Amino acid sequence: MTAVQKQMRRGVPSPPPEALRDDHRFAAWAAEAAGRVLLDLRDSGLAGKELKDAGDLRSHEVLMELFARYAPADSVLSEEQHRGTAGRHDRHTARRVWIIDPVDGTREYSEPPRDDWAVHVALWQDGELAAGAVSQPALGRTFHTGSAPAARKPATARPRIAVSRTRPPAFVEELAAELGADLAPMGSAGVKVISVVRGITDAYVHAGGQYEWDSAAPVAVARSAGLFTSRIDGTPLVYNQPEVLLPDLLVCRPELAAPILDHLATHPINH
Known part of the structure; x- marks a missing residue:
């Protein structure tokens, strides 16, 4: 068992039943699970480039493990995968492809206590974006397509x-x-x-x-x-x-x- 798998068993619970039946909620749950790991890593004492690199890799590994466990027939396109980390299946022939960014805003992630960084999990299916979630772990909020709020009115008179x-x-x-x-x-x-x-x-x-x-x-x-x-x-x-x-x-x-x-x-x- 890898170190990542051991950490997942300790820190990432199984998805709730609705997440296994609903792509919107699965995307949100997966993004939140990676976000929790990133928050723990942020408190580990790493800083600067070491924290950036570790965060990108650890979040990618967690998400890939979750897809392998709960969506094994789907393909994945990840920023880290594109850099050379091996993936699964051919996304060019797949009907379902998860498009993920393990850490969006690595600069901000490496500058605690900034909260303007995120984890992205989207599902492309049959030519369209079918589901998506953006988790802002340091803000404690996740926005997803299953319950996206109607866009709020402008906060100010000037755009x-x-x-x-x-x-x-x-x-x-x-x-x-x-x-x-x-x-x-x-x-x-x-x-x-x-x-x-x-x-x-x-x-x-x-x-x-x-x-x-x-x-x-x-x-x-x-x-x-x-x-x-x-x-x-x-x-x-x-x-x-x-x-x-x-x-x-x-x-x-x-x-x-x-x-x-x-x-x-x-x-x-x-x-």
Whole structure:
């Protein structure tokens, strides 16, 4: 028995019966299980790059073990798997593929007590995102497609746009000026998308390069909450593709979609 399996037996209980019957709740339970392991690891004394690397690997191992145990016929696309960790099954021929990001926002994860990092678990089935969960372990909350809240009304009269706290792109500053919006810096792509679901912000626009695992789960949750999602040219976000690079996206309140897309169509973006 591996060290990870021993830790799982101690710290990760069996899923509740409803999680085994419902993909939405299974996604949420799996994300929360990985999140608990990450919180324990965060308190272990590791720091900096060691904590980042250990968190990515440990969360990936936990999630892969859970899928092997409870969804053995499904395929998995993970950020860590893409880096070279062996996976199961061929996702290109599978009907069901779990798309996961074991730690979204490793920088923030490695900077306790920051809470703007997440675990992403999404299910792609027959060409569409069928379920998804974004767990924010340090916040003690998980948002999933089985009970996603309707997107809340804006918290302020001026729109707020979520941006990277370390490298906000210039094109978003131009967009904010045209919309009369304020910028809200935060970490983790998933946290930014969920901030729109929670009504903390009104839009998240990204064009700096991402991968499918960065957005699959949060986009699934955003869609179930009634938000608008697309590429920045207005075309649909498509997942489980041969090329996993999905470099841009827009998630926003429906009434902001047209003015944002109009602006992006007429203003060149330097990636």
